[in-house]
Each structure stands twice: as structure tokens, then as C-alpha cells.
Amino acid sequence: xxxxxxxxxxxxxxxxxxGYAQTATPPATGTPTTxxxxxxxxxxxxxxxxxxxxxxxxxxxxGRESGELTKREARRLKAEQKLIDRTQxxxxxxxxxxxxxxxxxxxxxxxxxxxxxRQKHDAASAPATGK
Numbered sequence: 001x002x003x004x005x006x007x008x009x010x011x012x013x014x015x016x017x018x019g020y021a022q023t024a025t026p027p028a029t030g031t032p033t034t035x036x037x038x039x040x041x042x043x044x045x046x047x048x049x050x051x052x053x054x055x056x057x058x059x060x061x062x063g064r065e066s067g068e069l070t071k072r073e074a075r076r077l078k079a080e081q082k083l084i085d086r087t088q089x090x091x092x093x094x095x096x097x098x099x100x101x102x103x104x105x106x107x108x109x110x111x112x113x114x115x116x117x118r119q120k121h122d123a124a125s126a127p128a129t130g131k
Contacts, residue, residue, distance in 0.1 A: 044092040049102070052109050053088075057081060059116050067126040073119045080115060084108045 060077045063069035069077070087108060091101035 044095060044097055046088065046092070046097055046102070046105075049088060049105055049109065052106075052113075053081065053084065056109065056112055056116060059120070063116070063120045064126070068120040070124050070126050073124065077112070077116055077119060080112045084112060 057078075060069065060074055060081070064071075064074045084105060088097075088105055091097045091105065097105075
């Protein structure tokens, strides 16, 4: 077999392989029965952590509105929430949140919840706005 025949055979084999690769059907989006979007990749789905985070954000907002938290206290508590969010994003970056990472995030959230409780019920309160 000469060099020209070898190159021709390799080109035909490569062309045939690309033809097979293009015949695959694209994956369906959503579930077939509901049509809802796909869930996050397995292992990164953290609904309890997300719900806990939303509840804590609401508690900070409510504390600020009611005057139970000063502006400075609310700012510090929001910064703590951002740290937890960054930690969660880092944990999800590799496509899987391990049990150790989930435990760490939950521990951080528990500590933040205690901080919110402590700050809302301490002696400091926001000055009345006179509205």
C-alpha cells in the first residue's frame, strides 16, 4: 500500500466517523411529563441550604425594617451571608457538593442564624425614623 492510498483510507475513515457522530439525537430538555427545566447537576442540588439562606436573608431584612438591627449590624450579617454564598459556590464549582462541604455550609449557616438571633435581641436598636 503506497502513501497516497494510506492517506485516502485515513481520510475516508475519519469522514465516516464524523457522519456517525452527527446522527445522534440531541438530549431532551426538561422532564418529558412536565416540561420543566432540568435540575442542576447531580450533587449540586442544595435546596435545604438555599431555603435556609433565603430565610436568613428575610430575617435580616425584617430586623432592619423593624428597627431590631442597626445599619451596621445588618451590614455585618449580610457580609456573613455573602461568605456562606461564596463557600457554597466554591463547593458547587466542581459539579458535586460533598458531604463534608454540605456539613461545613450547614455549620456556617447555623452560626449565622445564632448571630442574627443575638443581634436582633441585643440592647442596640436602630433609631426611630419618625415616619
